[in-house]
Amino acid sequence: MVHKSKKYYDLVAYKVGRFHDAINTTVHFFVLDNIFIDSAQPTTKKIFIEVAKKYKPEYCLLTHYHEDHAGNTYDLKKLFNTKIFAHNLSVSYLENGYKMLPYEKIIWGVPEKFSPDFIYSDKVEIGKYAFNVIHTPGHSVDSVSLIETIRGWLFTGDLFISAKPKYLRRDENIYTILESLKKLLNYDFDVMFCAHRGIVDEKPKELISKKIEYIEELIDKVKKLYEKGYSAKKIRNKLLGFEDITSFATNFDFSKLNIVKSVLSN
Template sequence: MIRVDAYGPVLKLQVARPVFGRPYYHTAAYWIDGLLVDTGCAHTAAEFVQAVAGLPVAQIVNTHSHEDHIGANGPLQQARGCRVLAHRDALPILANPRLQYLQPYRRYFWGWPEPSHGEPVGAWVETDHYRFQVIPTPGHVAHHVALYEPDQGWLFSGDAYIGGRDVAARPDYDVWAIIASLRTLAALPAQKLFPGSGTVRDNPGEELARKAAQMEAFGAEVRRLRAAGLSVGQIKRRLLGREGRLTYITAGHFSGANLIRLYLD
């Protein structure tokens, strides 16, 4: 499933694999002036290529190498000859996506991407009419980057920002780096946020700062409870309650217990 929405000259391409006719676990890519920011997942790659068939695509920038952001890289590169740019440390996974282990739920919802040839992204990415600053935003993964167009105030944040209250996490996140990256993005005079979730926001600085503060306060409480002698399980139950559906769908790869442990690292 793919849905296309326009925000001025920016097109949002929101993708998800339907399960029994209902789409689950959306992710979003964006097209602007011949540039694609991410390309969705492998299960929607053919539909994605068709969706941009009438648009110029000169280059792709991947915010990071997770399978739900690089899924149409290979087919697009083969069909259109476009360049693929990403953080240097993401390039081996673009070239051989199976270097990145996918748990069964990830294979089911997003699938194994085809290989693509990537090049290191520089400090800036230019299109015919726009110029994007490349901002390192580690935490979700160490090689994550965001794009910021200062003249337009557009911020393409990938998964550096995930809205709402966190109740579960993967064990490989770096929550303290996520907080630092959120503060970096909050300091920008951005007028519109285009995140990997697809929930586009106006004037996002306050929300980015609020999310960073919320995470920091949660981490402080986790550490306070740990210092008081509570176990990870006791802290999780006090602050988060029982594990939710996501923990069972992912066989524990996402869990509240993981989230608590991350703040104790």
Template sequence: MLLKKTSTAGEKNGVSYLNGEVKSQGVALNVYSYAVDGVLIDTGSQSLHKHFERFIDAADFDQVRLTHFHEDHTGCAAYVEKTKHVPIYISDKSIDSCMQQANYPLYRQLFWGKRKPFHALAMPETFESRNATWYVIDTPGHAHDHKAFLNQETGQLFTGDLYVNERTKLVLAEESIPTIIQSLELVLTYDFQEVFCNHRGFVEEGRLALERKLDYLLGLQQDVLALHQQGNPADSICRQLFPKQYPITKFSEGEWDSLHIVTSILQES
């Protein structure tokens, strides 16, 4: 399978970044790594290691904070461990699994590569960088171990995969819309000015964007439950609310699907 791999580096409001992208057969996936105030936030994917390793080599950091265990965010963590000898932190829920060879579907291995084992320390509730104290905010839903990081000095919030886009149309089979709603509600209780997403990059008017996403998901949840109360099964609700088909649904053999939005709401309500 032919994969086109590219990357773009830059800086925004004191935050250095690399955005790596993989394209194949009409599917395009990307992921960001950020470096700010001596902290590297996520390491990018193993499939793009030539791009992310150059960024890692050039970046000035003395610690790594991982938003969650997914391979596009942790793919170059083993390289950091081998070459930088700095502490790597992740949720304590994922320390053991990260020490093992990652196991995930073939299409994800093709796009993101095979994440090598690495050693990490348990993420505390707060941490210090060179010039700031940071809050670590539990934001599960996309992944069970998901965290967001808030720089109290600058008001910059790094949301991992909590945001991605305002109007969610399909999700991974393991994701939970009700839990994502709770995570958005929690994040919005904090004071922040800027949002950096690990797939969208810098988000203009970040707080408003998160508020709009929360409103959208709350309305979507109401629509799903209303249609269910009218006697519609999950697949019918999905067709009514999400009539468009996305290439990644077929490509991933259903791991990514709009149906998972509906079923997570029905199962947890």
């Protein structure tokens, strides 16, 4: 079980995961005094609760409903009466649950259902912290990014992860992700807190711009090859390579071909 922490001024980033120290099977949640940003996955509940007992958080701000981000929120409410913020599109997933694939249950676990206490508006102010709430869908319909305006800190959930992604989930939309990334460039920030990368304090805006450029170039290449008569699989092989263990382990829910299919869906 991975369990690491890193302090950055008045923030602590906790990295937890069930299997090994890999970017996709581990996740970060962030602590700002009495505020948690996300609540990790149910398979790391024991470690998460140990950390939560140290802080007894009054608030938890969720970036989206997925089990590795909202997975222990029920326990925060039950143990500490933590008040939960979520996007209005998160509510039905958090309250009613959702279908999960076998690999998701094994790696992250099934979260218990709960109701959020507050629905995000454009801004959230808690004590000395002030957040702009930006709806940045694509990874999920309810995904938000949070910018702590006083410090210029950006929390991206799962929007960034990599400047050159080679895989996409079946339910992700490459065009919506692109629009959300471009939206972030309208804001001022100096540090990015990525749920899977952790603390990114060197030119985060430049990294986001590089991801935008990469996606736009990839879309253009896919479309040109398709116009030449290439099949989706041949386009994948040429631009991204053959599928590997990641794709097979997720039964192709997370695969290279999904990127090509998402581009051609438009």
